[in-house]
Amino acid sequence: MTDVSELVSGAEQLYGQMFGGEAARVAVCAPGRVNLIGEHTDYNEGFVLPMALPLVTVVVGSEISSQNVTLVTAASDADEPQRLDLCLSSDGSSLSPGLPRWANYVKGVIQHYRAPPVPGFRAVIATSVPLGGGLSSSASLEVAFYTFLQQLKPDDGNQVSKAVACQQAEHTHAGVPCGIMDQFVSVLGREGHALLIDCRSLDATHIPLGDPGLVILITDSNVRHSLSCSEYPMRRRQCEEAASILGKDSLRDATMKDLEGRMDDVIYRRACHVIEEIERTVQAAEALKRGAYEEFGMLMVASHNSLRDLYEVSCRELDELVSAAMEVEGVFGSRMTGGGFGGCTVTLLLTQAIEKTIHHIQVRTQTCIKIYCMYTISITMTIQKGIFIGIFSIYTYMENM
Ligand code: GAF
Numbered sequence: 001m002t003d004v005s006e007l008v009s010g011a012e013q014l015y016g017q018m019f020g021g022e023a024a025r026v027a028v029c030a031p032g033r034v035n036l037i038g039e040h041t042d043y044n045e046g047f048v049l050p051m052a053l054p055l056v057t058v059v060v061g062s063e064i065s066s067q068n069v070t071l072v073t074a075a076s077d078a079d080e081p082q083r084l085d086l087c088l089s090s091d092g093s094s095l096s097p098g099l100p101r102w103a104n105y106v107k108g109v110i111q112h113y114r115a116p117p118v119p120g121f122r123a124v125i126a127t128s129v130p131l132g133g134g135l136s137s138s139a140s141l142e143v144a145f146y147t148f149l150q151q152l153k154p155d156d157g158n159q160v161s162k163a164v165a166c167q168q169a170e171h172t173h174a175g176v177p178c179g180i181m182d183q184f185v186s187v188l189g190r191e192g193h194a195l196l197i198d199c200r201s202l203d204a205t206h207i208p209l210g211d212p213g214l215v216i217l218i219t220d221s222n223v224r225h226s227l228s229c230s231e232y233p234m235r236r237r238q239c240e241e242a243a244s245i246l247g248k249d250s251l252r253d254a255t256m257k258d259l260e261g262r263m264d265d266v267i268y269r270r271a272c273h274v275i276e277e278i279e280r281t282v283q284a285a286e287a288l289k290r291g292a293y294e295e296f297g298m299l300m301v302a303s304h305n306s307l308r309d310l311y312e313v314s315c316r317e318l319d320e321l322v323s324a325a326m327e328v329e330g331v332f333g334s335r336m337t338g339g340g341f342g343g344c345t346v347t348l349l350l351t352q353a354i355e356k357t358i359h360h361i362q363v364r365t366q367t368c369i370k371i372y373c374m375y376t377i378s379i380t381m382t383i384q385k386g387i388f389i390g391i392f393s394i395y396t397y398m399e400n401m
Contacts, residue, residue, distance in 0.1 A: 004029055004056055011060045011074065011126040014081060018072050019122055024060035026151045030143035031056045032129035032136045033185045034218055034346050035337045036194055036288075037296075037303050038281035040311055042179025044239050045200035045252035046278035049285055050181055051209070051216075052189025053129070057140040059148040061123030068120045069110075075127035075141070076102040088120060097173045105138055108169025109145045114162075115155035123148060132224045134336075134343020138174060139182035142166035160202050163187045177233050178339075196285045200252055207288050214293065215351050217325070219361060221317035223342030232339055235270065235311065242271035251275060273310040277303060297333025297348055301326065304335035313340030321345040324364035328357045 008027050015024040031052040038048035057075065069086040076082050084103045086094045088110070095107040106125075110118055125144075129137040143166050149155075150162075157165070166183040170176050180202070185195050193206040209216075243251050245263050251274045259271055280299045287295040304322050308314040318336040322345055325334040330353025337346040349357055 003054075004058065007056065007058045007126050007128055008060060011058050011124045014072060014074060014126070015060050015122070015124045018070075018081075018083070018124065022062070024122075024124065025062040026148060027058065027060045028144055028147040028151060029056040029058040030140045030147060030186045031189055032140045033182055033189065034135060034216065034344070035181065036216075036346060036348075037277075037284045037300055037335070038181075039277060039303060039307055039335075039337070039340070040235060040239075040313070041274055041278050041281060042181040042197070042199040043177070043236050044179075044243075044274045044278070045250040046274065047281040047285070048179075048181045048197050048199060049194050049207075049281055049288075050185040050189070050197070051194040052185055052191075053135060053218075055127075055129040055135060055140075057125065057127040057129055057137065057144040059123050059125050059144045061121050061148060063152045064120045064122060066120045070122045071103060071106055071125065072123070073102055073125040075125050075131065075137075076100065077131065081124075088117065090117075097175070101174075102141075104173040105141045105169060106145050108173030109142050109149065109166060111172065112165040112168045113146065113149050113155065114157045114165055115149075115153055118149050119152055121148075121152060130220060132343075133220050134225065134338030134340075135218070136182040136186060136338070138170060138176075139166065139186045142169050143183060143186040159187050160184075177236050194285075194288065196281075200250075205285075207285060209288070211291065211293075213351050215349055215354050217347040217349060217354065217357065218337075218344050219321050219325075219347070220344045221315070221321060221342055223315055223317050225339065225342035229341075231313070231341060235313065238267055238270045239274055242267050242274075252278065269310040269312075273306045276306060293332045293348060297331070300333030300335045300346075300348065307336055307340060311340075315340070315342055317342070318345055320365060321361060322347075324361045325349075325357060327364070328353055328360050331357055 012024050032055045033050045033052055035050040042048050067088045071084045072081050074081045095111045097104045129135050129140050131137045146162055146166055163183040167180050170178050180199055184197055190206050193208055196205045239251055246254050246258050248254050254275055256275055284296050284299040314336050322334045325331050325347045330350040332348045334347040337344050
């Protein structure tokens, strides 16, 4: 796994190459996330329980005296670093979303920065978060960029307003009507802790994950998703419709009893998932505090089943990864993580079961579905026979810079 200092020195080297040997003066980073439980609840004002990852996006750069911006990214789908020049015109037209897509996140953050106007700058972006893999590569870019701008010109906000500004960037410039979870945990996540977020009040509690006998395993289906496609916004609309039928501000205020006989089958199933998932997340956070990992694991599996059957955002490859993991002794729970339609699964297991779990997933996926052979591997982490496997001991998260 590329660590933060390697990523920063790679970005600094690229900065030197692009800008004639000049050294970058600012280096910042922000993490991606994995969500342990609480899926599709954030935009329903419910609870979520993500944790920040030791996979980060870094931005290195310097302020310049003109109103020009030059962005270089080593974090796009292209093989070579990509460059974009913008002039920060007073009418803001240069910040309209367009192509290349990777720049939209940056443009959005500049637009929503709380201390406008931002000065001109040159910056290089690099990342170890798999792009489009459901581990919040976009939120980590937004938050890293916001942090970069804060170094050039401090704003008057706090950490919550920073997360909200980054969420707005995602809405206006990436076209994804996301909730607050990803940006929030990228800003406020802490080493060795999960973060229970109340997405209504935006209060958050850090829950220690202090047990050295536990591991969180992330496996990537290698199915790539794009959340701006119609499915994610459609789920959000269906939830809003359910809340409106019930005369509630959001599904956070609804109970299962409220739903009876009030809506058609699809909307009913979406609402059931959200109401039960909010409840599961609260229970899971309590279980984690007590060290009740079996209970936590059962809630993870119930969450996955609900996302598969009621919310319909899983896919065959994710389901296969979950069932393969659940066949191994020492695995407490497994589920898809993030928006769905591809991306990753997250599994909670005993450290001593890690090797046999990885082996079993490999064997199962080769002999039963052989599906990984067909995938293009586009990420450069630990890749074993086609499956990206990130193993994060809960003690090894790298500090935010
Ligand atoms: C994506 C979104 F960006 C989050 O806000 C959240 O809704 C998640 O999908 C599903 O829980 O990551």
